[in-house]
Amino acid sequence: MLCKKNQGETTNTLKAESESLKAKLEEERAKLHDVELHQVAEKIDALGQFVMKTRRTLKGHGNKVLCMDWCRDKRRIVSSSQDGKVIVWDAYTTNKEHAVTMPCTWVMACAYAPSGCAVACGGLDNKCSVYPLSLDKNENLAAKKKSVAMHTNYLSSCSFTNSDMQILTSSGDGTCALWDVESGQLLQSFHGHSADVLSLDLAPSETGNTFVSGGCDKKANVWDMRSGQNVQSFETHESDINNVKYYPSGDAFATGSDDATCRLYDLRADREVAIYSKDSIIFGASSVDFSLSGRLLFAGYNDYTINVWDVLKGTRVAILFGHENRVSTVRVSPDGTAFCSGSWDNTLRIWA
Amino acid sequence: MHSYMVSKMSSKMVGSNNLAHARRMVQQLRVEASIERIKVSKASADLMRYCGENAKYDPLLTGIPASENPFKDKKPCIIL
Numbered sequence: 001m002l003c004k005k006n007q008g009e010t011t012n013t014l015k016a017e018s019e020s021l022k023a024k025l026e027e028e029r030a031k032l033h034d035v036e037l038h039q040v041a042e043k044i045d046a047l048g049q050f051v052m053k054t055r056r057t058l059k060g061h062g063n064k065v066l067c068m069d070w071c072r073d074k075r076r077i078v079s080s081s082q083d084g085k086v087i088v089w090d091a092y093t094t095n096k097e098h099a100v101t102m103p104c105t106w107v108m109a110c111a112y113a114p115s116g117c118a119v120a121c122g123g124l125d126n127k128c129s130v131y132p133l134s135l136d137k138n139e140n141l142a143a144k145k146k147s148v149a150m151h152t153n154y155l156s157s158c159s160f161t162n163s164d165m166q167i168l169t170s171s172g173d174g175t176c177a178l179w180d181v182e183s184g185q186l187l188q189s190f191h192g193h194s195a196d197v198l199s200l201d202l203a204p205s206e207t208g209n210t211f212v213s214g215g216c217d218k219k220a221n222v223w224d225m226r227s228g229q230n231v232q233s234f235e236t237h238e239s240d241i242n243n244v245k246y247y248p249s250g251d252a253f254a255t256g257s258d259d260a261t262c263r264l265y266d267l268r269a270d271r272e273v274a275i276y277s278k279d280s281i282i283f284g285a286s287s288v289d290f291s292l293s294g295r296l297l298f299a300g301y302n303d304y305t306i307n308v309w310d311v312l313k314g315t316r317v318a319i320l321f322g323h324e325n326r327v328s329t330v331r332v333s334p335d336g337t338a339f340c341s342g343s344w345d346n347t348l349r350i351w352a
Numbered sequence: 353m354h355s356y357m358v359s360k361m362s363s364k365m366v367g368s369n370n371l372a373h374a375r376r377m378v379q380q381l382r383v384e385a386s387i388e389r390i391k392v393s394k395a396s397a398d399l400m401r402y403c404g405e406n407a408k409y410d411p412l413l414t415g416i417p418a419s420e421n422p423f424k425d426k427k428p429c430i431i432l
Contacts (some may be wrong), residue, residue, distance in 0.1 A: 009393070010371060021381035022365055029389065037396045040397060055424060092423070096400070192380070224431060230380060233380075251399065266396075273395065273399075291410050292415070312400055336409070337411045337423060
């Protein structure tokens with residue numbers, strides 16, 4: 001057992017090494033910062049005027065919509081609400097196909113399974129549960145519910161991996177975790193955030209087994225799913241990161257934060273490469289998503305608006321009004337023909 | 353610029369946690385320091401190229417006609 005003197009020296013030596021590593025990292029990153037993204041983008045044409053309108057309004061939730069996800073069939077949507085309800089909609093017709101009442105309020109997370117045959121959800125119950133979707137409309141979905149994930153604080157986000165067999169979760173307990181759906185077994189846990197993790201996103205399948213998470217410690221962390229290792233970390237936001245989303249190529253990711261900015265981080269340059277902000281935007285950005293080519297970034301804000309940004313030039317190309325309360329979630333459809341927004345005004349809107 | 357909260361976090365820990373924590377931080381920094389990085393100019397060019405190559409497949413960017421977008425169609429088919 002080390003005596004106090006030895007412990008003190010070792011801690012100091014380690015601290016000194018930390019400081020020296022940090023300085024070296026800053027130096028290495030600075031060497032490669034030869035230009036800004038928006039400067040390189042000056043040579044491409046500016047985008048024209050955008051006309052995007054609400055094409056469908058999905059009404060039925062009795063309270064704030066907190067989360068939504070698209071089915072891979074490009075027409076179905078699952079949404080979850082503060083009132084404990086999870087609804088599956090046909091976005092083309094606005095019909096409700098399934099509804100489940102969760103045993104808790106504030107269902108902050110929901111996700112569609114890749115097969116389209118199940119949905120996952122959770123929130124203040126600290127769990128992530130999977131509900132197989134029945135073709136029989138009269139069947140009680142709650143009867144077939146499977147509890148998969150168990151955290152020690154609220155579930156903030158969940159996502160199936162490339163199959164229905166595994167789910168990745170993030171939690172107010174500061175961790176992310178990978179679970180086997182069938183057995184409920186914890187396959188890997190991810191420690192490194194020092195506060196609630198609010199969001200996660202899986203890298204596009206071509207780029208390998210990584211995911212990014214963001215949280216109340218203002219950090220965005222990139223993780224290796226197999227080893228549980230935090231491979232990269234970014235800390236430039238000035239407040240909570242509410243949402244993280246990969247750029248479609250997998251080489252970058254965007255964040256939305258309570259500091260009223262959205263930012264773009266390039267993984268190979270290992271730094272922030274763009275900030276999407278305006279003096280007039282003072283409310284937090286709750287949710288972000290890219291259009292199919294990655295040129296547009298849709299961001300929902302707490303001031304009830306959705307701002308559309310030119311990702312490369314860093315300018316805003318449209319403001320969308322319509323919601324009557326905070327926009328809590330924004331997701332582009334799998335074929336990129338529309339995007340869906342969910343709001344504290346209890347509705348979801350499809351825009352195109 | 354990256355600002356590490358490491359020193360703030362360390363000062364909040366007490367006792368023998370200090371040593372374990374300091375070791376973890378050094379370990380983590382070593383991992384982060386070891387990755388290979390590219391210049392922002394190259395990274396930017398790659399992002400721009402991806403956008404350019406995929407622009408024509410991006411309906412929200414290029415705007416596809418109402419007749420091809422199921423959400424823009426004002427008269428959805430009703431299957432009787």
